[in-house]
Amino acid sequence: MKVRINGVDEMISEATLTLQQLIADRGLSPKQVVVEVNLQIIPREQWPQITLQDSDSIEIVSFVGGG
């Protein structure tokens, strides 16, 4: 299936991939990021239950320095 992650289209080979796994696969620490799927913020507790669907748009963001 094809999903869009942070604006980039990516092919996912797994039939089922949870948000929890996605974050781990990308080497990110769950506590440092916020995840939005199709413009909906997904609370961290729900990540293990949410499986990616074809054409989902996912944003993974965190805090950086700024004025």
Added chain:
Amino acid sequence: MREDSWEIGGVKINCRLFVGTGKFSGHALMREVLLAAKADVTTVALRRVESGARADNILDYVPSGCKVMINTSGARTADEAVRIARLAKAAGAGNWIKIEVIADNRYLLPDNLETLKATETLVKEGFVVFPYMSPDLAVARRLAECGAAAVMPLGAPIGSNRGLKTKELVAIMIREIKAPIIVDAGLGKPSDACECMEMGCAAVLVNTAIAVSRNPIDYARAFSQAVQAGRLAYLSGLAESVAEARASSPLTGFLRNED
């Protein structure tokens, strides 16, 4: 100095120098700067994360007791600013938001209309909202009326270090608007910050000038002292300026014979 604290959304603010966290060479230096300035308020931004990005969180480097305001930089419309604010809140960064809506890439000047729309929405959602704006009395009045915690006119374009180029317009806003006025962006020297405070600004927000200094920690201290000096002068009432001299020594008892 006499007690001169100020409260926003239940948070007591003693230091009227707000310090942004952008452009520092590392989180540890940024922390030292916030400590040196004794900053009570700082800003951070929200961005997409690269795979395998560094694991340490900038928020962990903010000294305890320093309130974090998330900016909506990167937003080009009110909707995008609102989205960033909600994401920041979901991430546990609290509900203080600096609204920054910019559609102009060259001067980074804010879009006041979109800023007003975003302010209206976010105030209704319970955010403590600090809109960054181009100094305009009518817009400032509307921002204050819809519940902005403060109004933040720019002094000069972001990162330009040009000083308070908008002085006359900011002075009008201070006279006419009840909400606190905080000059944000463009201040390059401690004397710029002092000038803002002497005029009656409630605070100033500085980032680039400090971050790019050869010695950011001392430069932050200098800014902090300038802000205190300006504030104290404002509270004391500025001395009157006149065109002709007024002798400060007595005009009698001169050691010379009058003809």
